[in-house]
Amino acid sequence: MDGYLSEIFVSFQGEGARVGERHLFVRLAGCNLRCRYCDTPDSLERRPLWYYHDPATGQTSVRPNPVSAGELLRLVADLCEQDPSLQMIALTGGEPLLQAKFLREFLVGTKLSLPVLLETNGVLPQQLALVLPSVHVISMDIKLPSNAGERAFWDEHRAFLELAKSRECYVKVLIDWNTSVADVEQAARIVSQVAPQVPLFLQPIVDGEGRFCADSGTLSALFGIARRHHESVRVLPQVHKVLGIP
Ligand code: SF4
Numbered sequence: 001m002d003g004y005l006s007e008i009f010v011s012f013q014g015e016g017a018r019v020g021e022r023h024l025f026v027r028l029a030g031c032n033l034r035c036r037y038c039d040t041p042d043s044l045e046r047r048p049l050w051y052y053h054d055p056a057t058g059q060t061s062v063r064p065n066p067v068s069a070g071e072l073l074r075l076v077a078d079l080c081e082q083d084p085s086l087q088m089i090a091l092t093g094g095e096p097l098l099q100a101k102f103l104r105e106f107l108v109g110t111k112l113s114l115p116v117l118l119e120t121n122g123v124l125p126q127q128l129a130l131v132l133p134s135v136h137v138i139s140m141d142i143k144l145p146s147n148a149g150e151r152a153f154w155d156e157h158r159a160f161l162e163l164a165k166s167r168e169c170y171v172k173v174l175i176d177w178n179t180s181v182a183d184v185e186q187a188a189r190i191v192s193q194v195a196p197q198v199p200l201f202l203q204p205i206v207d208g209e210g211r212f213c214a215d216s217g218t219l220s221a222l223f224g225i226a227r228r229h230h231e232s233v234r235v236l237p238q239v240h241k242v243l244g245i246p
Pocket of ligand 1: 031032033034037038039040093094095163218
């Protein structure tokens with residue numbers, strides 16, 4: 001089966017519970033949402049070309065889409081072998097689960113030496129079920145209508161977390177000055193009710209100019225709201241943006 005990529009690169013994980021680890025990022029193309037704050041606009045649509053950032057040479061080459069699961073497997077396996085410092089393969093997007101069947105073929109045939117982390121918007125539980133046996137860590141978002149500009153997905157997020165909690169899992173909620181208290185309460189309630197052991201990360205949104213869109217008062221207030229409902233809450237910015245790396 002063939003799939004559409006956006007880019008492949010190596011960097012430090014900048015978000016959530018695995019922050020600071022060295023990951024091989026496989027960014028898939030296409031997304032079912034259009035969040036107002038999206039910071040990967042180039043990955044929202046499937047395109048005829050994708051970018052390979054070669055970690056050995058630092059060079060970027062342009063390659064054609066679509067890519068077969070076997071081709072992706074060979075490339076990823078080679079990269080893992082070449083760089084023993086890598087700690088995990090991060091499947092990201094866009095929304096990688098839009099290509100769940102492609103991923104399933106890639107992962108099931110995989111004799112990869114590294115565990116797999118799935119970064120997802122957390123609204124496609126049926127697609128998650130297709131790849132769940134081959135995924136080790138799940139980083140899922142809970143999208144808040146007050147800042148994402150999308151409709152509420154509370155039921156989808158609840159069903160998604162029911163499945164995701166069988167793996168190592170953490171939840172990210174993006175926040176800014178526009179974020180409603182009711183949305184943060186609802187997100188924290190869902191995590192607490194469905195998976196009380198799962199950590200919830202409040203991640204301040206960064207604008208196109210690289211500025212944080214939440215001051216310390218906003219962070220403190222929303223943290224306090226979340227903590228009223230859930231035990232494990234942390235505030236964490238996107239570290240790769242602080243460091244100025246991909
Ligand atoms: S789900 Fe992620 S990739 Fe898709 S629009 Fe929202 S932020 Fe962007």
